[in-house]
Amino acid sequence: MTKREIIMAASKKSGIPQVVIQQCIAPVFESILDALSEEKKVTIRSFGTFYVKETKERIGRNPQTGEDIIVEPKKVIKFRATAQTEKQNR
Structure with a gap:
């Protein structure tokens, strides 16, 4: 499943527009990557x-x-x- 497919599925399940879902999950993914780059x-x-x-x-x-x-x-x-x-x- 791609990031795009996750956004589409979350939008369909929640009724929240895809653009809003994208704006919410982008910082989450960035935070995960930042922590991993610091080996946390x-x-x-x-x-x-x-x-x-x-x-x-x-x-x-x-x-x-x-x-x-x-x-x-x-x-x-x-x-x-x-x-x-x-x-x-x-």
Whole structure:
């Protein structure tokens, strides 16, 4: 689902115009990205947690030549969904 599809679905469910939804969620997404760029966790109750994880250096393989190469460590954004319980679904 794209950001545009989220806006359209939220507009349809709430009856709020798409432009208003866009103006409301844009700062939310920006705030999430700002926090992640500072390597902070972002937890949204009953939804999940976004966090930054650093991968380790590893040995990879060039698929064209078969040569071993060193893949440098990097930081990636991860998401862990909240476990849904029967109570939360009601």
